[in-house]
Amino acid sequence: MRFDTRLIHARQPPDPLTGAVNPPIYLSSTFRQRAPNEHQGWVYGRSGNPTRAVLEAAIGDLESGAGGLAFSSGLGALVTLLEEFPSGSRIVAGDDLYGGTWRLFEHHRRQFGLRVDYVDTSEPDAVAAAFASPADLLYVESPTNPLLKISDLRALARIAHAHGARMAVDNTFATPALQRPLELGADIVLHSTTKYLGGHSDVIGGALVLRKAADVERFAWLQNAAGAVPSPFDCFLVLRGIHTLGVRMRAHTAAATAVARALEGHRRVRAVHYPGLRSHPQYALARRQMDGSGGIVSVEVAGGMRAARRFVAGLEVFTLAESLGGVESLVDHPASMTHASVPKAERERHGVRDGLLRLSCGIEDPADLVDDVRAALRRL
Ligand SMILES: *Cc1c(COP(=O)(O)O)cnc(C)c1O
Numbered sequence: 001m002r003f004d005t006r007l008i009h010a011r012q013p014p015d016p017l018t019g020a021v022n023p024p025i026y027l028s029s030t031f032r033q034r035a036p037n038e039h040q041g042w043v044y045g046r047s048g049n050p051t052r053a054v055l056e057a058a059i060g061d062l063e064s065g066a067g068g069l070a071f072s073s074g075l076g077a078l079v080t081l082l083e084e085f086p087s088g089s090r091i092v093a094g095d096d097l098y099g100g101t102w103r104l105f106e107h108h109r110r111q112f113g114l115r116v117d118y119v120d121t122s123e124p125d126a127v128a129a130a131f132a133s134p135a136d137l138l139y140v141e142s143p144t145n146p147l148l149k150i151s152d153l154r155a156l157a158r159i160a161h162a163h164g165a166r167m168a169v170d171n172t173f174a175t176p177a178l179q180r181p182l183e184l185g186a187d188i189v190l191h192s193t194t195k196y197l198g199g200h201s202d203v204i205g206g207a208l209v210l211r212k213a214a215d216v217e218r219f220a221w222l223q224n225a226a227g228a229v230p231s232p233f234d235c236f237l238v239l240r241g242i243h244t245l246g247v248r249m250r251a252h253t254a255a256a257t258a259v260a261r262a263l264e265g266h267r268r269v270r271a272v273h274y275p276g277l278r279s280h281p282q283y284a285l286a287r288r289q290m291d292g293s294g295g296i297v298s299v300e301v302a303g304g305m306r307a308a309r310r311f312v313a314g315l316e317v318f319t320l321a322e323s324l325g326g327v328e329s330l331v332d333h334p335a336s337m338t339h340a341s342v343p344k345a346e347r348e349r350h351g352v353r354d355g356l357l358r359l360s361c362g363i364e365d366p367a368d369l370v371d372d373v374r375a376a377l378r379r380l
Contacts, residue, residue: 003062003177004246011057012239023054023239025232047224051232055239056207059197060216062176062242063189065209067216069223070235074172074192075100076228077206081168081190083222087113090135094121094151096144096350098170098192099339105139121151122282124159131163140186141170142179143286146298146334146358147351148273150282153289157185172196172325177249178292182211195325196295199241199248203234248327248363252295255329255361255369260297262370268307268380270300270355296324298334298358305354307380308333312357314376317368324360329369332358 001009014021026049031042042048052070060068071077078101085091093105095118108114119126121140138160142151153169160167168188169181175196181189191197193205206228210216223229230238253276260274272279275286276293286293301307312320318331322338332338335354339347347353361369 006062007177007245008243010061012054023051023236025236026050027232045232046227046229049229049232049235051239052230052235055235055242058239058242059176059191059193059207060209063171063209064176064180064182065189065211065216066213067220068207068209069216069219070193070230070238071206071208071223072228072230072234073204074098074170074190074194074206075104077190077192077208078104080219080222080226080228081188081208082108082114083226084218085114085136088115089137090115090117090133091137091139092117092119092127092130092135092165093139094141094144095119096147096149096352097139097141098145098172099334099341101141101170103341120149121156122149124152124155127156128159131159131165135160135163135165138165138167139170140167141173142181142289143173143275143294143296145173146273146296146332146339146356148173148275148280148296148298150275150280150286150289152285153179153181153184153186157187161185173294173296174290175245175249175294177245178253178294179290182209184289187211187215193238193241194323196249196252197242197245197325198238199244199326200237201323201326201328201330203237203241205230205234205238249292249294251363252325252361253292255363255366256295256297256359257293258366258370259359259361259373262373263297263299263377266377268302268377270302272300273298295361296358297361298356300353300356301380303355303380305335308335308355308357310379311376314379315372316375317364317372318359324358326360327363329362329364329372330360332360334358 029045033039056068166187189209191207
């Protein structure tokens with residue numbers, strides 16, 4: 001089956017009991033046993049739930065993995081991933097990460113003796129140099145948040161594996177509709193399903209997908225041991241979102257492309273970051289590695305914080321809010337919102353300056369989104 005068909009049918013058979021085409025929401029924390037340890041495969045809601053199992057199987061299939069696991073949030077998935085790495089382990093991570101990811105890495109560094117080095121993963125040579133000393137995990141976002149840098153996942157997996165390390169990719173921005181890291185050699189995919197997989201800004205969730213069956217078993221054990229699991233209702237919402245992922249990602253990409261073009265070249269715009277623009281440094285790689293450029297555009301306006309605030313105030317269709325990936329367009333000011341937990345000097349060293357804005361282009365009519373950013377630009 002092709003991808004858009006798999007979104008709706010892969011590992012999602014009608015309910016065997018009733019024929020319901022959607023999985024029932026099994027609101028039961030526990031399951032009857034006929035005799036001690038004699039059960040029907042379901043024991044306790046943290047260890048497993050039938051609604052969650054459908055979501056997990058579907059995500060696992062869409063990412064071409066051996067299996068998927070669902071979590072209560074993206075960071076719930078990440079903290080469970082980190083349970084795998086004892087103190088003294090070394091992680092080589094991208095230097096333009098989701099702020100909460102960076103915060104959790106730093107917490108584990110200070111609190112539990114994890115060693116973390118940050119490098120620009122869009123430069124394979126920089127990654128190879130970081131592997132001069134041994135490491136256990138290469139952790140990559142592509143595209144990155146908020147600068148939309150693209151990393152060559154196939155090349156990076158080769159480097160990690162040559163040094164006996166595993167590679168994890170946060171695929172939240174691209175989604176499996178546009179990019180499947182496990183097919184390019186990654187070992188682990190992480191998602192904040194809060195974003196595009198859920199797709200409607202109405203649920204917080206996360207997922208891990210593993211390339212190897214042994215890793216599925218290992219992380220299922222950690223999922224149960226650490227307990228950051230989602231509710232059955234939230235699993236249903238994410239699964240419902242997944243059904244329309246294909247059409248939504250095409251609409252998001254069309255909208256973002258129109259918005260990026262409208263911003264590019266304006267005299268008050270210092271830079272537009274979007275992998276679908278020819279001016280993007282990894283444009284050719286993005287074309288090769290992805291089936292579309294996605295819905296996020298970041299733009300740096302001239303004039304720093306004051307200009308950024310004026311631009312935001314001039315938007316009517318874009319709502320000022322954290323998060324991304326929903327049907328409605330959102331604008332974020334990373335320096336004061338999503339990335340405020342990263343110190344200013346650290347942020348600016350990586351290009352997240354005060355004039356930077358991140359636009360999550362929704363699936364409204366692209367012409368209205370273009371009109372909206374043009375009106376905001378006129379206020380600068
Ligand atoms: C939002 C986000 C996360 C964290 O996910 P939550 O669901 O908010 O915990 C991780 N990575 C990326 C790229 C994100 O955008």
